Amino acid sequence: MAGTSIVQxxxxxILAISRLSDHDRFNVIEFxxxxxxxxxxxxVADMEHRKQAIxxxxxxKADGGTEIAKAxxxxxxxxxxxxxIRQVMFLTDGSVGNEKELLALIALRLGDSRLFTxxxxxxxxxxxxxxAAVMGRGSYTYIGKTSEVEQKMAQLFQxxxxxxxxxxxxxxxxxxxxxxxxxPIPDLYAGEPLIxxxxxxxxxxxxxxxxxxxxxxxxWQEQVNIQTVAERPGIATLWARKKIRSLMDSLALGxxxxxxxxxxxxxxxxxxxxxxYTSLVAVEQQVSRTPEEALHxxxxxxxxxxGWQADKIFxxxxxxxTPAQLRMTIGVLLLFAAFLLLYRxxxxxx
Numbered sequence: 001m002a003g004t005s006i007v008q009x010x011x012x013x014i015l016a017i018s019r020l021s022d023h024d025r026f027n028v029i030e031f032x033x034x035x036x037x038x039x040x041x042x043x044v045a046d047m048e049h050r051k052q053a054i055x056x057x058x059x060x061k062a063d064g065g066t067e068i069a070k071a072x073x074x075x076x077x078x079x080x081x082x083x084x085i086r087q088v089m090f091l092t093d094g095s096v097g098n099e100k101e102l103l104a105l106i107a108l109r110l111g112d113s114r115l116f117t118x119x120x121x122x123x124x125x126x127x128x129x130x131x132a133a134v135m136g137r138g139s140y141t142y143i144g145k146t147s148e149v150e151q152k153m154a155q156l157f158q159x160x161x162x163x164x165x166x167x168x169x170x171x172x173x174x175x176x177x178x179x180x181x182x183x184p185i186p187d188l189y190a191g192e193p194l195i196x197x198x199x200x201x202x203x204x205x206x207x208x209x210x211x212x213x214x215x216x217x218x219x220w221q222e223q224v225n226i227q228t229v230a231e232r233p234g235i236a237t238l239w240a241r242k243k244i245r246s247l248m249d250s251l252a253l254g255x256x257x258x259x260x261x262x263x264x265x266x267x268x269x270x271x272x273x274x275x276x277y278t279s280l281v282a283v284e285q286q287v288s289r290t291p292e293e294a295l296h297x298x299x300x301x302x303x304x305x306x307g308w309q310a311d312k313i314f315x316x317x318x319x320x321x322t323p324a325q326l327r328m329t330i331g332v333l334l335l336f337a338a339f340l341l342l343y344r345x346x347x348x349x350x
Contacts, residue, residue: 005093005121006062011149012091012118013057019157020045025084028053031071032063068096069105076109086113087160090132093121099128103252106135114138114187116156131249137186162190165213165220170196173208173223181242188213197239200226240271248276 013028020026024045028038038056043049075088096102106115115136117129120143133140139159143152165188170180180198188194200207209224244267247260261277268278 008120008143008146008149009091010057010060012153014054015153016089017050017053020050022046028056029071029074030060031067033065033067035067035070035074037074066096068102072105073109076113077111078109079111082112085163085166088113088115089118090115091118091120093124096125096128100252103131103135103249106132107253110136118143134182135249137184159189159192164188164190165215168213171210173210176204181246183246197242199239237271240267240273243267244275
């Protein structure tokens with residue numbers, strides 16, 4: 001996260017801490033090769049604790065690796081009955097490769113918390129960040145430039161501060177199961193729509209849907225008569241895409257790939273969608289290269305994403321928990337010693 005990424009992360013986190021009120025409780029977790037909490041447990045967000053946290057965040061530097069699992073394990077406690085809405089804001093440049101293991105960890109440890117991901121820098125792993133937010137019943141925010149930090153974070157804070165309806169469920173009055181995506185359904189926030197896709201068989205067209213949730217401490221409920229809903233083109237494709245995405249996420253939760261592949265294939269082929277197991281083939285009618293024309297091969301330069309620092313990412317060695325520089329030095333010395341021994345033995349034989 002060296003370069004502009006750490007600058008964006010510090011600014012975003014300081015803004016978050018500054019907006020807390022005395023009625024809130026909070027904690028800050030730093031992670032690189034390791035992870036650690038600022039406080040042993042969540043503290044009241046009074047003036048003194050906010051100042052202490054801002055000093056801590058202002059001193060953060062980019063160092064070590066990106067061990068996200070340790071940070072998520074500290075932030076998510078797996079509990080289902082918190083006395084408040086527990087919101088976890090996760091900021092990173094998202095340069096991770098073990099998405100499957102991390103998504104499984106989120107599913108295991110989430111409980112009734114909400115996970116909001118913030119990707120910063122020019123090249124975050126948007127797939128992981130967006131899927132983690134869906135699995136965490138939150139949302140994904142991307143900040144590409146330092147100038148966008150205040151605007152994007154203000155929009156996110158506006159959402160976090162005004163949860164309208166939580167623990168939303170959609171059922172039929174008769175109790176028949178529905179295929180709903182996303183599942184679980186995220187919370188509804190003030191000023192932001194919540195879109196849910198579901199498939200209703202023909203035999204259930206006379207059913208009544210019951211939508212329920214919690215409005216603060218009160219129970220909220222609404223009914224929708226399915227017969228009054230008009231058909232629209234494209235809705236089936238939207239539902240199929242969400243189903244495929246949910247099926248692919250289930251792989252991280254231990255679902256057998258044979259079952260997932262079978263379900264994805266059936267859905268993708270029925271709705272003509274591209275997936276991991278299906279693709280669309282375009283046949284070119286106009287010949288662009290004759291069989292007699294020779295092929296040419298050339299190497300292309302691969303530039304780093306904007307804002308990344310080559311010496312921090314490569315620097316001859318990877319900055320992870322492995323002492324690579326020390327091992328490389330030892331290896332060179334051992335090679336040198338081997339050459340000396342070989343030279344001496346040959347000299348003695350002569």
